[in-house]
Amino acid sequence: MTHPIYIGYDFKVEPLQPATEILIAELGEAGFESFVENNEGLTAYIQKCDWNAFILEDIHILSSEDFTITFEFNEIEQTNWNEEWEKNFKPIVVDDMVTVRAPFHEKPNTKYDIIIEPKMSFGTGHHETTHMMIQHILRNDFENKSVLDMGCGTGVLAIFAEKRGASRLDAVDIDNWCYINSLENAQRNACQHIKVFEGDVNQIKGRSYDIIIANINRNILLADIPEYAKCLTSEGILFLSGFYQEDIDTIKDKCADNQLDLVEKIEKNNWVALKFNIK
Numbered sequence: 067m068t069h070p071i072y073i074g075y076d077f078k079v080e081p082l083q084p085a086t087e088i089l090i091a092e093l094g095e096a097g098f099e100s101f102v103e104n105n106e107g108l109t110a111y112i113q114k115c116d117w118n119a120f121i122l123e124d125i126h127i128l129s130s131e132d133f134t135i136t137f138e139f140n141e142i143e144q145t146n147w148n149e150e151w152e153k154n155f156k157p158i159v160v161d162d163m164v165t166v167r168a169p170f171h172e173k174p175n176t177k178y179d180i181i182i183e184p185k186m187s188f189g190t191g192h193h194e195t196t197h198m199m200i201q202h203i204l205r206n207d208f209e210n211k212s213v214l215d216m217g218c219g220t221g222v223l224a225i226f227a228e229k230r231g232a233s234r235l236d237a238v239d240i241d242n243w244c245y246i247n248s249l250e251n252a253q254r255n256a257c258q259h260i261k262v263f264e265g266d267v268n269q270i271k272g273r274s275y276d277i278i279i280a281n282i283n284r285n286i287l288l289a290d291i292p293e294y295a296k297c298l299t300s301e302g303i304l305f306l307s308g309f310y311q312e313d314i315d316t317i318k319d320k321c322a323d324n325q326l327d328l329v330e331k332i333e334k335n336n337w338v339a340l341k342f343n344i345k
Contacts, residue, residue, distance in 0.1 A: 221248030
């Protein structure tokens with residue numbers, strides 16, 4: 067079997083935040099598929115067939131005077147990414163209640179069992195933001211609720227919301243790989259009520275939800291919060307994550323402008339996940 071050839075970019079970033087978050091967003095728009103953050107910055111991967119020598123010309127943060135970003139890149143030898151992932155992916159357990167695991171892991175004793183094969187998609191539960199959103203879903207009532215999972219990645223949050231009793235779920239992601247992966251994972255977990263859409267916030271215009279879950283980066287959230295507010299029912303709930311403790315006031319102010327009150331916060335390693343209610 068032939069596996070794709072990738073180009074890997076190693077970026078060193080000073081200071082790390084918010085530069086790393088912005089860099090990932092801009093690289094994603096340029097076609098990079100996967101990112102691994104580290105203590106110095108991040109490594110970003112793009113398929114060689116999608117790469118060109120001018121790929122970074124539109125990455126504006128590289129010319130910002132507020133940050134120092136250096137990089138080097140090289141071609142990655144052909145790799146079976148699924149095999150590499152299987153070597154490193156360990157099951158996680160959230161609050162002794164929820165297990166997120168791969169198909170090859172043993173069935174756990176926890177109340178909720180979620181089977182995810184992420185491939186290149188974001189959302190295995192290992193990242194702090196996904197972990198905290200799972201906690202929010204665990205602590206709140208989803209029975210017979212209509213739910214939106216915006217920026218669904220692997221679909222893990224939509225899948226768990228259905229397991230918690232949600233009766234109608236839309237999962238949306240702009241990335242084609244995530245769209246396909248969410249469809250696969252929903253089927254893998256025998257979900258009956260999840261519809262997956264490829265696109266951005268325009269996909270939800272005119273729709274209505276009791277609960278909206280959005281685990282995306284700060285800038286996209288700030289742009290999309292007004293549309294989320296329009297789509298919430300009169301007693302709707304909004305869960306947001308994908309940003310840091312220092313971003314809370316900015317996010318909170320934007321939500322307040324759209325008649326949303328902050329009612330709960332979960333924090334993990336400076337990442338936060340917030341719950342808002344309609345005023």
